[in-house]
Amino acid sequence: MADHLVTGSEEALSGPGRATGPGLHARVRVPGRLDAEVTAAAGSVVAVIGPNGAGKSTLLGALAGTTAMAGEVEVGGRSWTAPPLAVRHRRVGLVFQDQSLFPHLSALENVAFGLRARGRARTPARARAQEWLDRLGVGELAARRPRQLSGGQAQRVAIARALATEPELLLLDEPFSGLDVGVATALRIELARHLADFAGVALLVTHHALDALTLADEVLVLDGGRVAQTGTPRDVAAHPLTDHVARLVGLNVVADAETNRSFPPSAVTVSLRAPEGSARNRWRASVLSVVPHGDAVRLLARTDGAQELIADVTPEAAVELGLDPGREVWLTVKETSVRTYPRTASMRP
Amino acid sequence: MTPPPDAGATTLSGSHLGRPPLVLVVPGAVAAALLVVPLVTLVLDTPWGDFLDQLGSAPVLAALRITALTSAVTVLACLVLGTPLAWLLARVDFAGRSVLRAAVAVPLVLPPVVAGVALVTALGRNGVVGSLLRETTGLTVPFTTTAVVIAHTFVAMPFYVLSVEGALRTAGERYDVVAATLGATRWHAFRRVTLPLAMPGVVAGAVLAWARSLGEFGATITFAGNFPGTTQTMPSLIYTQLQADPAVARTLSMILLLVSVGVLAGLRNRWLTTS
Incomplete structure (x- = not known):
């Protein structure tokens, strides 16, 4: 330095x-x-x-x-x-x-x-x-x-x-x-x-x-x-600080007041009915796109808070849940899969 | 005029869109006739019997020599002076650039005889520049072969400059920037990158300027006169002969037509089709 x-x-x-x-x-x-x-x-x-x-x-x-x-x-x-x-x-x-x-x-x-x-x-x-x-x-x-x-x-x-x-x-x-x-x-x-x-x-x-x-x-x-x-x-x-980088490295990033919380798309569970659990780790979202991603199917969805999240599900689950663009779903992530780090590393004033 | 028997068999014709409307066919045919008929009658009415004799006569040879010389020097003047002007207009942002560009284009629409009068005003014996030139060097421009070249350059330069400027703008400044990052001076970039990339425009502009010079009459006769051996070009000779012997004028016109069509056809094969 x-x-x-x-x-x-x-x-x-x-x-x-x-x-x-x-x-x-x-x-x-x-x-x-x-x-x-x-x-x-x-x-x-x-x-x-x-x-x-x-x-x-x-x-x-x-x-x-x-x-x-x-x-x-x-x-x-x-x-x-x-x-x-x-x-x-x-x-x-x-x-x-x-x-x-x-x-x-x-x-x-x-x-x-x-x-x-x-x-x-x-x-x-x-x-x-x-x-x-x-x-x-x-x-x-x-x-x-x-x-x-x-x-x-x-x-x-x-x-x-x-x-x-x-x-x-x-x-x-x-x-x-x-x-x-x-x-x-x-x-x-x-x-x-x-x-x-x-x-x-x-x-x-x-x-x-x-x-x-x-x-x-x-x-x-x-x-x-x-x-x-x-x-x-x-x-x-x-520890991506911007949505863009999170997307590039294939992570979801959710910002709280003082922390960023990131989790991989494979840790996201997709369901049709409102799941149990902390409101902090579940979102109601509308499916934007569904594309093949390796052996899985990658889902891009926008939450009610206008946050874009990605989730990987099995092709069978995608068919079973009828995951087409416009479908309303619930996304959940287990707290153990979430990594939390401060937002203050940013150089932004 | 009959189409080849299997026309339309391999090419896609517009026949499936219906018959071409008369409102377009009739005026189109009139326009075509207007362009073609005079040329056909000129070819038919040319006294071909003594064509070669006329071609070899002293006044015609002299006029051909003057025309060839002055049009060649005019193209040279356009290349040497017009290329830098086109580059300045296309690449350098200076005050009054748009005014200068408009001024450069004026001779395009100026009646040639007005161009001649303007040249007399500037370079005539008592003209603004002409009198100064006479007092300092004893030289006078009007009624010399130099005057013919100046008149031709005045009317032909705009064609050249606008053609080259267009080519420079199309090529864009991008490669100039790349050349600069590689360490090239602007002059080096101009010689090695800008000019080679604008070459189709340079060639097309030179052809336009040459054609304009070949047929130039009004400005020439006003500013340089019509003296056999010094300022009498082919068009001036044709004008003179038309009053004395129309048949000779037709022969001379035919010569000029053949020369210009011949050169254009040659250039077209070489350059113009690829650009």
Whole structure:
């Protein structure tokens, strides 16, 4: 924990916000969209999660310099904001969901572009680009244009292009979405390998709990343009503070005045008649959707208190109870299955 | 005019939607006739017997040379000057940008003879810029081949600029942003990314500008005159001949028609269909 990063009246970072010397420290304010503080040690991978419109892409744009912001960004002990550093002078590597490879250049030329732009001569730039393509396992596709590549291949080229310039800050904006499940898994494993070697700070925007758990050292949860939670992936997954994260890790979270109570969907019992038990652990709800989930059937229901809960039931039970959207049911959970933890870990004021 | 025997056998025709209504068929046919009949009569009435003799005559060769030269230089001027202007309009947010864009489009709708008068006002011997130029360098622009190029560029540039600006806007700023994050200067990004991606618009704009230059008459004759060997282009020669010998004028028109259709067809195969 670097004390110099926390000043005066600011609340201390919850969780291990370890900024050990070089790395990333940023306070980003984009009016109406984002007001967040991010701290990450060199070599670490931060998963940025949150619902749509939470400010994830805004954060990446502000760090890259393509979105106007107030506040400060410091990378590797050097300020990017005082004085403001032009986009092209920031050592960032960007990977977007839709790759953004230059359509008129071959895979090799795409990867060599950043090296050429930074003044490397043609031949060494191309040799280096070929090395990076080889490293990402797409070396034999060097001559292809982006439209001749599959989604997974193109994303590998895009990652090679971002890493080839040896950035201090790697920004990955949902790099796996839009890919087939198998392709995404292979790429996730590949990326984990490269991130382990990566000396700079990597920020990974994702919608998948799996990405956060397998790739990240740190999780930053954004909600409504603010930091809702930070911590290790395990910690955040076990004690989600927002509905969004609870949903991502497949937990139900019910908030009381001072505590959050979480429980897995498998611990929820569904019945048609009002059950016995504490009112604290039972809800009347209306079924919203019913989808297969592994061997079970996953039920999404909205309680009278407008809280969305998920419950797993056996297919037989689902048929027996006639669980169709619109059906009124009772949901119950045993107190022993409920984990209670304080809400105060939130950075929200 | 008869359709091929098995038309509609493999392609989906609109016949199952009912007969095309006369209220659309009749005006459509009139429009088609209006466009096709004059060209057909021009082809039929051309005195093909002495076509080659006319083509090889000195005044025609001179006019063809002037036309080829000035239209080529006009396209070059559009590429060199118009591309940067299109980029500024599409990418740089400056005060008066929308006013400038409107001003650039004015020559599109300006009667060419008015364009000629405007050029005389600016660059004529006693014009605002022209007199200054004459006093400082002793050069005068009107009635020179340079004047022809300036007149052609004035009327052709808007076609080029609007075409390229449209292509730049369509391509979007996204790739410029990506190039910047990879460390490219704006000039590097322009050369390696922006311009290559806007190339279909550049080619289409150049073709439009060239076609406009080829047929330019009003502004040219007003600003540059009609002097054989220096400012007499093909359209000016046709205009002169029409008063002296209409048959020769028809031959010259046929030459111009063949040249323009030929070049357009060549370009269409090369570029325009893929864009």
